[in-house]
Amino acid sequence: EAGVAQSPRYKIIEKRQSVAFWCNPISGHATLYWYQQILGQGPKLLIQFQNNGVVDDSQLPKDRFSAERLKGVDSTLKIQPAKLEDSAVYLCASSYRDRGLRYEQYFGPGTRLTVT
């Protein structure tokens, strides 16, 4: 099956500019996540969607970050305006629950953002 797709893979912008990332989860996965991973750290959850509703956005800097998941499938994450500390890899993941209660998140390759 096709994995989680993300684009672009790399993006370089200047501070105060805006940027958007796109994610296409695995077909049939109801839950979608956006993570921010700063170099040398583990991924940090920014927002979690269940279908097209937000389950958790407690760590999303809402003054500059926004995310949406239209029709419960694709999702976009936007940063406006960007700051130097936003330089990181932005990971998208999706998940479903199988019959055996195993719960696994499938991650995309990420978008590496550099803010100069």
Next chain:
Amino acid sequence: LAKTTQPISMDSYEGQEVNITCSHNNIATNDYITWYQQFPSQGPRFIIQGYKTKVTNEVASLFIPADRKSSTLSLPRVSLSDTAVYYCLVGDISNQGGKLIFGQGTELSVKP
């Protein structure tokens, strides 16, 4: 959410068994233990998940003592390609979706 503690880094040699222990003293009754592997420039990849005792799959084993306050990921006969960062996560997966918190992870370096 339970906090996890694991070694920052470990070194091993090809062919050896590697055991990475994770401490999670505040684990809750509904929490499961999950391990992910991450290679450079890639997203994390699921390795194994368990609730208690021992779980084994084709790539690893997970040992969980009765008190569940720690867990050990065992990688048999590692190769150079097992060089990666390994994350231990603890969280309640009983509801749809689940929320998992990634720590800093253990950077495993396998040498020839």
